[in-house]
Amino acid sequence: EAGVVQSPRYKIIEKKQPVAFWCNPISGHNTLYWYLQNLGQGPELLIRYENEEAVDDSQLPKDRFSAERLKGVDSTLKIQPAELGDSAVYLCASSERTGTHNEQFFGPGTRLTVL
Amino acid sequence: DAKTTQPNSMESNEEEPVHLPCNHSTISGTDYIHWYRQLPSQGPEYVIHGLTSNVNNRMASLAIAEDRKSSTLILHRATLRDAAVYYCILSIGTGNQFYFGTGTSLTVIP
Numbered sequence: 374e375a376g377v378v379q380s381p382r383y384k385i386i387e388k389k390q391p392v393a394f395w396c397n398p399i400s401g402h403n404t405l406y407w408y409l410q411n412l413g414q415g416p417e418l419l420i421r422y423e424n425e426e427a428v429d430d431s432q433l434p435k436d437r438f439s440a441e442r443l444k445g446v447d448s449t450l451k452i453q454p455a456e457l458g459d460s461a462v463y464l465c466a467s468s469e470r471t472g473t474h475n476e477q478f479f480g481p482g483t484r485l486t487v488l
Numbered sequence: 489d490a491k492t493t494q495p496n497s498m499e500s501n502e503e504e505p506v507h508l509p510c511n512h513s514t515i516s517g518t519d520y521i522h523w524y525r526q527l528p529s530q531g532p533e534y535v536i537h538g539l540t541s542n543v544n545n546r547m548a549s550l551a552i553a554e555d556r557k558s559s560t561l562i563l564h565r566a567t568l569r570d571a572a573v574y575y576c577i578l579s580i581g582t583g584n585q586f587y588f589g590t591g592t593s594l595t596v597i598p
Contacts, residue, residue, distance in 0.1 A: 417588070
């Protein structure tokens, strides 16, 4: 069974440029998460989807970050415009369903470097 | 945020048991305790979770204090592949809200 797929694995951009990350969760997983991980820190939740609905986006900086999961399957996270401080690893995770403390399966992440 | 406190780093000799501690003094009755680990350049992976009773699986054991204010992840025989950052996490509410701390970086010495 394929795990959570993320692309690209690495991205280098100039500041003020836009960037997008793509995630395909494990088949059948209704819940999808985007996390941000700074160097030496644990992941921090940006947004959580239940199917196509964003049910927790309180930590998403909405002035420059946006996300979508149009058909309740794969998802895209976008930053526009990127700032130097956005350099980090962006992790996507999925789980079967909400409300049951289910295991979260993580992808390998996208490492973003903003110059 | 549901806070956990872990040592920044620990060392273990290969093939010896490892006890990774975690304090979670603000835990409430419905919070689950999860452990994940993260190998270099990979996303975190599930290790074990529990609510009140001690738990065992093929990877590790989880010992939960009677008052639930602390827990210990036990790796019975550390291998070099166990070198990773181990996160102790409380899941609250519906169970999907994970708050990672900075974790414990485990070094396994050959």
